[in-house]
Amino acid sequence: MSEVINNREHTIKNTERQTVLKQIFVDLHNGRNVDEVKAHFNAFIGKITIEEITQLQHDLMEEGGIPLDDLQRLYAAHTDIFRGSIEEAESTKKPENEPGHPIHTFIQENHELDKLIKSKVQIHLQQFIQEDTAENVYKLLEDCNLLLDIDKHYSRKENLLFPYLEKYGIYGPTNNMWRIDDFIRDGIKEAKRKLSNYDGNKQEIVNLVHFIMEEVINMIYREEHILFPMALKNLTEDEWVKIAHESDEIGYCLTSPAEEWKPERKQLGENAISEGYIKMETGILSLKQLELLLNHLPVDITFIDQDDVVRYFSHGKERIFARTKAVIGRTVQNCHPPRSVHVVEELLADFKSGRKDTEDFWIKFRDKYVYIRYFAVRDENENYIGTLEFTQNIDPIKAIEGEKRILS
The missing domain is CATH 1.20.120.520 (nmb1532 protein domain like)
Known part of the structure; x- marks a missing residue:
C-alpha cells in the first residue's frame, strides 16, 4: 500500500512540474521577460530531465494552444532558460x-x-x-x-x-x-x-x-x-x-569520422536477398534481377503506400536527392522540411480523392535541371494504393540535337 501511495505522490509531483513548465511557455508567449521566467523556473523547478523537456514539447504541439510560429520563438528562448539546469543521465558506457x-x-x-x-x-x-x-x-x-x-x-x-x-x-x-x-x-x-x-x-x-x-x-x-x-x-x-x-x-561537416566504428559485439551482417522468383503478368524475375533492374534505371523512384508510409526507393549510382534506409517505414510528411509539408498533403489529398492522377514539377538543383513527376498508383478497381515519385536529371535530354542512328 505504501508503494502505491508513493507512486501516486510521484505522479502528482510530475504532473505539477509539467503544469509549471507549461506555464513558463505561456508566460513567454504572453510577453513576460525571459529573466523573470528563468528566475521562476529556478525557484520552482531547478533541475530538469531530458524526458521532461521531450514530454513538454510533445504536449505543447499536441494541444495546439500556441501557434507554431510562436512555439518556434519560445523553443529558441527555452535554451537560455534551461541552460545549465539539465540533469545528465548516468551511464557507464559513453x-x-x-x-x-x-x-x-x-x-x-x-x-x-x-x-x-x-x-x-x-x-x-x-x-x-x-x-x-x-x-x-x-x-x-x-x-x-x-x-x-x-x-x-x-x-x-x-x-x-x-x-x-x-x-x-x-x-x-x-x-x-x-x-x-x-x-x-x-x-x-x-x-x-x-x-x-x-x-x-x-x-x-x-x-x-x-x-x-x-x-x-x-x-x-x-x-x-x-x-x-x-x-x-x-x-x-x-x-x-x-x-x-x-x-x-x-557526407560530413568540416570533418569526417575519426575511424570506422566497430561495436563490441559482432557487426550486423548484410541480409542476403532471397533468390526467390516473382511471377508477374508479363514475365518472371528473381528478386535479385528485379532489384538490379530498378537500380539501373536512369531515374530515381520512390514509392509510398496508401497510408503515406515510404516503402521503397531505388538505389542507383547517382541519386539526385539523398535517401537513406532510415526513411523506410516513415511517413512521407516527416521526410520533408516542415515548411513544405502542406504541398505534400495537398498533392496526396488530390490523388486519394481522384481529383488528379499525376503532378509534375521541374526545378534547378545544384548543377542539374530536375524533372519530378508524381503518379497516383491505383489497382484494377481504381482503388488508390500509393504514390510513385519519379525524379530525373533532364539536362542530357535537353541538350540533344539532330539524330543518332548508328553506334558510336
Missing part, C-alpha cells in the same frame, strides 16, 4: 566517446563549427564592421561558404536520427529543430547572396551574421544537451550501426 560512433562524429562537427565561428567568423565580422573593403567582404563570404557545410550535419540529423526518434514516439524536438535548421540554412544562403552582391547594405549583413552565429551556437547546445542524450537513451546498437553505415551517403 558511446559519444567512441571514435566513429555517429554521436562522436556529430560532436566533432560541432567542435569544428564552434571553432570556425570563434576563430574566423567573429574576427572577420569585426574587420568588416570597421571597414567594409572588398577584401573583408570576401573573407566573410568565404566563411559563409564554409558554414554552409552545416547542411550535411543537419541532413544526417534529419534523415537518419529523427526517423528513429519518431519510431519511439518522440516528435516535439525533431519538428522544432528541423524548423530552426531551415532558418539557419536560409540565413547562411541569404548572407552569401548579400555578400556576393554587396551594395553597401552593411548593417543588414552584420545583423544577419550575428543571427547565424547565435542560432548555430544555440543549436549546438540543444543537440548536445537534449537531442543526443535523448537519442542515446532510446536507440539500440543495431540502429546506431545502420546510421553509421548510411552517413557516408550524405
